[in-house]
Amino acid sequence: CxxxxxxxxxxxxxxxxxxxxxxxxxxxxxxxxxxxxxxxxxxxxxxxxxxxxxxxxxxxxxxxxxxxxxxxxxxxxxxxxxxxxxxxxxxxxxxxxxSELITQLFNRFGLPKDVSQHGDVRAYQAIVDRWMNAFPSTYAFIDPETSNDASRPWIVLHRHYLHTMAMSMMLDPIRAYLARPMSKQSPPEEVKIRDDGVDYSLRLLDALHGFFGHVYPRDAKFHFVLFCIFDTAAVLCSALMHDQDSSLSKRDDMLVAVDKALSMLKRLNTVTKTARTSYKVLAKIAQNISRPGQ
Incomplete structure (x- = not known):
């Protein structure tokens, strides 16, 4: 498994x-x-x-x-x-x-697919946010304790892994909002959730690039990280394509993030089948994005 x-x-x-x-x-x-x-x-x-x-x-x-x-x-x-x-x-x-977070989320909402209403999404975000803020200092998002990193090599790997999974789980119930056509005239609550989803996606890609830098090429888990980079970049592409009036405030950051993901996958497409397939699919999706000057 x-x-x-x-x-x-x-x-x-x-x-x-x-x-x-x-x-x-x-x-x-x-x-x-x-x-x-x-x-x-x-x-x-x-x-x-x-x-x-x-x-x-x-x-x-x-x-x-x-x-x-x-x-x-x-x-x-x-x-x-x-x-x-x-x-x-x-x-x-x-x-x-x-596992602690999963238990909290299940007791409050049931399954992730059941988190769809605005209020539920907000409550879900609050639970995950509190969980992240309570990380032990070794795994903190900001200024983590690193004194044991050298003597216990798994700590750095698990720090990258936790940061990646935290952002991924935060994004789970918001993905649907990034695939909806939206404009300035869309309901403000939906626009806010979509914008939060963009922030989480950008943070997730940053975490994934750091994770990849740590595991490649010595650790086989880089295949998993590559797939997650592809998946998150595809989510950003979806949000960009459904931005009906180019009103996304972080549109430029999103385009840079997608291009960065494409560049990494292209660089590795002769090394691994995962990267090769992901690059071809993501490149095709990215062609449908409206860019400045087009």
Missing amino acids: YWYKSEARFVECWHVLSTAIREAQELGMHKETVSGQLSEFDREMRRRIWCILDTWDWQISALLSRPVLIDRTDIDVSLPSLTLEGYTPSPLQHMKLQ
């Missing part, structure tokens, strides 16, 4: 993840109380496995616009304590943080 995810083969990842989740449920990992005695170590391991499955289910299902695989109304398991290592942050801290 992890390999498919890192290779940006999300459909295969979704199917393998489904099998893993069903196996975990057969073993009762989605329930806190199990028959027989369990050591604290075994209980913690079960919680960690379920935390990973729960987080990946939400992410991959949202990415593919498919139903989630886990019925979260049937879950009764605590988050892992992450105290076994004897130091902080644990290598699994980034997954626990995401």
Whole structure:
């Protein structure tokens, strides 16, 4: 499942993840109380496995616009304590943080597809924003604590990953607004949500470029990052194409971001099939964008 995810083969990842989740449920990992005695170590391991499955289910299902695989109304398991290592942050801290947010969002809204009304989108943004502001100092968006970066190499990777996923999850319920025809005459609340979506997309692309710079070429996860760059740039293209009167305040920044994504994908299109396919598709989409002087 992890390999498919890192290779940006999300459909295969979704199917393998489904099998893993069903196996975990057969073993009762989605329930806190199990028959027989369990050591604290075994209980913690079960919680960690379920935390990973729960987080990946939400992410991959949202990415593919498919139903989630886990019925979260049937879950009764605590988050892992992450105290076994004897130091902080644990290598699994980034997954626990995401699982905490997913639980909050599900308890408030249900599934991401159900967040569509203006008020719900605003409430969703507020929840994710509070979650981001509460990150441990090691993973903070602004001036993170870096004293342990050299001794614990996973920290930098997980910082990039968390920042990427935070912006991606913030963008999830707003994507639909970036695909709607809009102008100055559109309802102000919809325009504001669209503009927020543009800001999140630009921030997400910045995070992704930093993430890519960290993992390429030594880490296979760059395939996943490349796909996300393509996907986010395509979202910006959609907003630009649906901007009926060129009233987007950050239109120039959006065009620069799309061109930067295209440049990166083009530079790597002889290295990886993911980049080659993404470049061809994004270049074709970008041709439909109205640019200054056209």
